[in-house]
Amino acid sequence: MITTVCRDCDTVAATASAEGAACSACGSARMVRHPELGVLTIAHLDCDAFYASVEQRDDPSLRGKPLIVGGRTRGVVLAASYEARRFGVRSAMPMFKALADCPDAVVVRPDMEKYRQAGAVVRRLMREAAPLVEPLSIDEAFLDLAGTAEPPAVAMARLARRIEAEVGITVSIGLSCNKFLAKIASDLDKPRGFAVIGRQEAGAFLAPRPVGLIWGVGPAMQLRLAQDGIVTIGDLQQRTAQDLTARYGRFGERLARFAFGRDERRVVPEREVKSVSAETTFDVNLDLLDPLKRALWRLCKRVAARLTDRGMAAGTVTLKLKRHDFRILTRSRTVDGRLQSAVDIYAIALRLLEPEVDGTRYRLIGVGVSGISMRQDGGEPDLFAAAEAAAP
Ligand SMILES: [Mg+2]
Incomplete structure (x- = not known):
């Protein structure tokens, strides 16, 4: 052994x-x-710190320095190098807060295409x-x-x-x-x-850790468990499976198993993907069509690249806009074809965008695709070829 x-x-x-x-x-x-x-x-x-590591790989002058990948002032930290993490910078933290904690950080704009490669x-x-x-x-x-x-x-x-x-x-x-x-x-x-982590030590290893570590236990569930006196995984281990099931239904069964590190989920190659989306927050609110179109085109390229990577096509395009007052509006269109290329996704998204450009100032734009299926042919992305391949 x-x-x-x-x-x-x-x-x-x-x-x-x-x-x-x-x-x-x-x-x-x-x-x-x-x-x-x-x-x-x-x-x-x-x-490890993926986006930041790729940037440090490509630019030796960034190595050993606190580095943040993200927008300049608006938006959130997408990745922080370990040097920046020492100052408390974390991904998903608002950019202004990260820069307050680590004013000397070098900020690099994300290059999604490079990370994708x-x-x-x-x-x-x-x-x-x-x-x-x-x-x-x-x-x-x-x-x-x-x-x-x-x-x-x-x-x-x-x-x-x-x-x-x-x-x-x-x-x-x-x-x-x-x-x-x-x-x-x-x-x-x-x-x-x-x-x-071995099977033998799992229970003891988990006992002192917070219940939020368990897959599927989000903030709402943590609150509910805390009200019942369950804060650590060890607290869960004290309860019987029957008790947990009575209190929390089917989720209780999962809690009882995970508390002792039992998880029967299999490794499934290529997770089933239901939607792919990308969005961007602007540095300054935008109300004109041209800059909105440019942002939209970049997002469509990102979404298309992710579809292509996985050999998938989509049937529905959804445009998302966040107004200056933080209200979110979404517009969708489903087409009779299998979308994969950036050009095709953009054409539909643009038709959804144009009527919304009426002087309203927007702080965020996003585009998503759903109705996803696997491309049959695996060839060059092409709307009509894909539609044919998908036909019975
Ligand atoms: Mg990672």
């Missing part, structure tokens, strides 16, 4: 070397040790390393390594090194017996981490 793997040279050992001991083969200190290492097959891989290479490397890969977003995925020729920990260590060498960014890995625990593990040792 394997209990130790060197992350730098893949040397495996059946007997655990002393905690902190270096690799006997290559001298590396980056050793993964766990008694269940030989039987854990579910991994979660998460790129880097993410696509990461995804390809993951698919070469594992038989089942379930992407969760541009920079993270679950991998099911059951059936790989080499031990899963070796496959993941090798994958992390390949991503460093071929993409030029670092990743963190969580290895466990299921998705719930693997995702928690990948967050334990960031950046460039490799953490393991």
Whole structure:
């Protein structure tokens, strides 16, 4: 039974070397040790500060500096380098707050196309390393390594090194017996981490942690649980499954299982995607057609790129506008065809936009597509070809 793997040279050992001991083969200190290492097959891989890392990769002058990827004043932080995180900057934080906390941060405008390309290479490397890969977003995925020729920990260590060498960014890995625990593990040792949570220790590991860690427990559920005296996962462990089910219905069953780290969800390659959207908040409110059109075109290109990446097409286009008074309006149109190209999505979105340009000042524009299906042909994006391919 394997209990130790060197992350730098893949040397495996059946007997655990002393905690902190270096690799006997290559001298590396980056050793993964766990008694269940030989039987854990579910991994979660998460790129470290993805957008910021790609920017630091491409511009050496940004390395080692607090870096924020986002808009200038409006909008939110999309990614923060680890140097910026030291000042408390977090993604999704309002930009003005991030700059107040970290005034020396370098702000870089997002280049989604570049991130998409880097993410696509990461995804390809993951698919070469594992038989089942379930992407969760541009920079993270679950991998099911059951059936790989080499031990899963070796496959993941090798994958992390390949991503460093071929993409030029670092990743963190969580290895466990299921998705719930693997995702928690990948967050334990960031950046460039490799953490393991075994089946045996799951209950004790989870007990002191907040219930919000459980998949599906959002702020509203946390509040309800807190009113019932349940704050930590350990509080849940004290309750019987019957009690939890009586109180919270089917969700209670899930709470009872997750409290002890039991999660039967499988790794499903290519999550079923129901919609794809992109939006942007302006630095200054816009009321003229031309700048709104330019913003819309950029968003349509992003949406189309994501559809193309996944080999998908859409039937409905939705335009979203947020007015200066924060009121949101949406306009949709469903067409008799399979949309994939930016040009086709834009043509429809523009027809939805034009009547709304009446002097109203807008602070945000977004475009989304839904009614998604897999493209049958996998060829060049083309509305009519796609419609034909989709015909019975
Ligand atoms: Mg990430």
